[in-house]
Amino acid sequence: xxxxxxxxxxxxxxxxxxxxxxxxxxxxxxxxxxxxxxxxxxxxxxxxxxxxxxxxxxxxxxxxxxxxxxxxxxxxxxxxxxxxxxxxxxxxxxxxxxxxxxxxxxxxx
Amino acid sequence: xxxxxxxxxxxxxxxxxxxxxxxxxxxxxxxxxxxxxxxxxxxxxxxxxxxxxxxxxxxxxxxxxxxxxxxxxxxxxxxxxxxxxxxxxxxxxxxxxxxxxxxxxxxxxxxxxx
Numbered sequence: 330x331x332x333x334x335x336x337x338x339x340x341x342x343x344x345x346x347x348x349x350x351x352x353x354x355x356x357x358x359x360x361x362x363x364x365x366x367x368x369x370x371x372x373x374x375x376x377x378x379x380x381x382x383x384x385x386x387x388x389x390x391x392x393x394x395x396x397x398x399x400x401x402x403x404x405x406x407x408x409x410x411x412x413x414x415x416x417x418x419x420x421x422x423x424x425x426x427x428x429x430x431x432x433x434x435x436x437x438x
Numbered sequence: 439x440x441x442x443x444x445x446x447x448x449x450x451x452x453x454x455x456x457x458x459x460x461x462x463x464x465x466x467x468x469x470x471x472x473x474x475x476x477x478x479x480x481x482x483x484x485x486x487x488x489x490x491x492x493x494x495x496x497x498x499x500x501x502x503x504x505x506x507x508x509x510x511x512x513x514x515x516x517x518x519x520x521x522x523x524x525x526x527x528x529x530x531x532x533x534x535x536x537x538x539x540x541x542x543x544x545x546x547x548x549x550x551x552x
Contacts (some may be wrong), residue, residue, distance in 0.1 A: 359541050374476075374529075377543045420541075 331355045333429035335417045338434045341407055349402045349415050349432045357422020361393050361400045364416040366431065373417075375402065404434075412436045442467055442534050444544030451522055451551055459517045459547045461532035467512035468534035472541065473505075476529040488515055522551045 332354045341347040342433065347389035360379040376399060378384055390403040404411055417429040441464040449458045461471060473485045473494075486502075487507035493498040496502045508517040515534070515535035519526055527550050 360543070374531075374546060379542060 331427045333419055333427055335429040335432045338375050338433045343407055343409060343436055343438050345407050346405050351400045351417035351429060353391045353398050353419040355419045355421040359420040362418040363391050365401045366416060384410055407436050409436050442544040444532055444547055446547060448548045452523055453523055453551055456462055456518055456520045457522055459530055461515045463513050463534045466536050470535050471515040472533045473510055473517050476530045497501045519542050524551045527551045
């Protein structure tokens with residue numbers, strides 16, 4: 330079957346670094362997405378990885394290991410506005426997205 | 439990785455007008471391009487698949503006369519939203535691949551119809 334696993338909730342301190350992990354099992358693989366979603370709003374696109382390795386975009390970085398079915402989103406220099414849910418999604422062989430349940434990130438001062 | 443460039447990144451248009459979104463593969467020849475739409479609070483939805491030189495294959499429920507796709511060359515595909523209405527406001531994203539390789543995504547286009 331198809332399955333995406335990510336932690337339900339994480340807590341971190343303002344200014345610190347946090348890593349949100351995601352493991353996936355899908356029928357075929359055409360890339361791994363990370364989205365950010367603030368309460369009551371639409372998800373916004375953060376990153377896309379299809380090749381192994383680390384992609385860095387400012388304070389956010391995303392890593393992929395296809396052989397391990399594993400990805401992580403790394404957030405540096407955390408700000409209070411980073412408090413949100415972070416959704417991991419894998420694109421399957423039909424180019425459809427399979428979504429994880431999301432990780433609620435709580436930032437404390 | 440390969441680069442797919444999508445233009446424009448944001449566009450605001452008046453209701454009833456048409457908007458063209460371009461998707462270019464900058465460093466590879468894209469034999470297949472995909473167009474997606476993201477609905478609020480939902481996942482990306484595949485709209486259509488196009489192969490260079492042939493007509494696009496549209497997913498069920500997508501109006502081909504409203505969303506015109508042209509994949510005229512191995513590096514360019516365009517999506518034209520015709521007679522746009524406010525309900526067409528969305529995030530549109532393309533991806534491209536060469537043969538059986540991985541697909542690479544553009545950065546997306548935020549369309550707002552007023």
